[in-house]
Amino acid sequence: MNHRTDHDLARELEAVEEAWGRAIVADDPDAIGRFVTDDWQIIGEDGITSREDFLSLVRSGDLTHESMGRITGSVRDLGDVAILTGRGTSTGRYRGQAFGSDEWVTDVFVRGADGWLCVHTHLTAARDET
Structure with missing residues (x-):
């Protein structure tokens, strides 16, 4: 029986997120693709982007x-x-324009034979409440 604690799971997913982040900073679409399911979607202020569309943007530069x-x-x-x-x-840069983001992120992961994969990412711009 698995007696994983919430703390253990948090550490495990944070490690996955860190490795995924390194793949993103390396601009390596093949490595990025290993962290997400085939039907992964990312939702942001511009709407829904499919896995293939996201990876194509990275692949093209x-x-x-x-x-x-x-x-x-x-x-x-x-x-x-x-x-x-x-x-x-x-x-980073999107089509030549520099960007910086500060966002609330919700990632939904599913556990498969090869570990945790992200099936859905939702981004919401964060704002400071002062």
């Missing part, structure tokens, strides 16, 4: 990343599904 901050937050353990919600930052 239209989307590059210079930094990817560590995502820290809370984890919900649903057995073979886990949800990581936290805040993350990134910098």
Whole structure:
């Protein structure tokens, strides 16, 4: 019987997120693709982007990343599904224009034979409440 604690799962998913972030900063579409399911989608302010469209942007050089901050937050353990919600930052270029983001991130992971894969990412711009 698996007696994983929430803390263990949080550490495990944060390690996956860090490795995934390194693949993104390396602008390596093949490595990025190993962290997501075939039907992965990312939802942001511009709508829904499919896995293939995201990887095509990276492959073409239209989307590059210079930094990817560590995502820290809370984890919900649903057995073979886990949800990581936290805040993350990134910098890079999209079609030649520099960007910097500070976002709330929700990643939904499914556990498969090869470990955790992300099936859904939702991004919401963060704002400071002062």
